[in-house]
Amino acid sequence: MSEDALAAAGARADGEARAGRRRAWEFKRDLAAGALMGGAVHTVVAPIERVKLLLQTQDGNAALLGRSRRFRGFFDCVGRTVRDEGVLSLWRGNGTAVIRYYPSVALNFSLKDLYRSILKDAGTSADNKFRSIALTNFVAGAAAGCTTLVIIYPLDIAHTRLAADIGRTDTRQFKGIRHFIQTIYKKNGIRGIYRGLPASLHGMVVHRGLYFGGFDTAKDTLVPLESPLWQRWATAQAVTSTAGLISYPLDTVRRRMMMQSGMEVQMYSGTLDCWRKVYKAEGIRSFYRGALSNMFRSTGAAAILVLYDEVKKFMNGGGS
Numbered sequence: 001m002s003e004d005a006l007a008a009a010g011a012r013a014d015g016e017a018r019a020g021r022r023r024a025w026e027f028k029r030d031l032a033a034g035a036l037m038g039g040a041v042h043t044v045v046a047p048i049e050r051v052k053l054l055l056q057t058q059d060g061n062a063a064l065l066g067r068s069r070r071f072r073g074f075f076d077c078v079g080r081t082v083r084d085e086g087v088l089s090l091w092r093g094n095g096t097a098v099i100r101y102y103p104s105v106a107l108n109f110s111l112k113d114l115y116r117s118i119l120k121d122a123g124t125s126a127d128n129k130f131r132s133i134a135l136t137n138f139v140a141g142a143a144a145g146c147t148t149l150v151i152i153y154p155l156d157i158a159h160t161r162l163a164a165d166i167g168r169t170d171t172r173q174f175k176g177i178r179h180f181i182q183t184i185y186k187k188n189g190i191r192g193i194y195r196g197l198p199a200s201l202h203g204m205v206v207h208r209g210l211y212f213g214g215f216d217t218a219k220d221t222l223v224p225l226e227s228p229l230w231q232r233w234a235t236a237q238a239v240t241s242t243a244g245l246i247s248y249p250l251d252t253v254r255r256r257m258m259m260q261s262g263m264e265v266q267m268y269s270g271t272l273d274c275w276r277k278v279y280k281a282e283g284i285r286s287f288y289r290g291a292l293s294n295m296f297r298s299t300g301a302a303a304i305l306v307l308y309d310e311v312k313k314f315m316n317g318g319g320s
Helices: 003-056 074-085 085-089 093-120 129-163 175-187 197-221 229-258 270-280 282-289 291-313
Strands: none
Touching: 003 074, 003 085, 003 093, 003 129, 003 229, 003 291, 074 085, 074 282, 074 291, 093 129, 093 175, 093 197, 129 175, 129 197, 129 229, 197 229, 197 270, 197 291, 229 270, 229 291, 270 282
């Protein structure tokens, strides 16, 4: 091999090594940026999240089925929950949510950027650049969401079950995350802890694909990082609300499947059976129960998209 060829090969190897080190640094930076702002934002919107879960799961929640009157809506749920359980009960399950949220946000954002970088390096079609960018961002967001969900799913189902657990301390089904996992594992084994995972993955593909993919595509084509903060927040709000509304029926089904863990008699034999039975017994509106709460909650999710970029800029020393 000639000296020129050897030099070219060495330069190529050096470039690949630098790219590898750059990716490793960016992954660690993105992990830290995601973790820094995730828990605080989630704590602010925790009451809305709990109301959403109570409305979503009330027709499949054994603790609620015996009640003489169901929740009529968002404000009725807030009022009765505060009256029956106290103001602090609106944050029930938030400790588990924060434990889940730190790794969830950190992994979601860092993996999304990692997958996006890999897919971009694989090439972008020049024939239809916008479609290629949008598809790359959607796939990266969906893949990051699914990867993260598999890793943190025990915390995810624990958060749902603790938030949906009604009553005062002495009458609740679960005393905390440890008690929940021990109880479900004793009854159903590891399958009980991962109950509803297939339905959750379906929802994650749609929601995270649109949530991350939509905002990243907007940043690539319409609202760059140099745009005013209010423009980026408005874009994030529009993307978050749209992603949440489109994927909401999938989220309702996954929560219903989660509620079956530990039950002696299963209400649904699988995801499709859950869709059929819920539609037949409760109608199409039941899939959107709690959607108004989710719209309020989306403000926090939109803030996370914008704050993530701001934290990254700060960690880069003010650069993009």
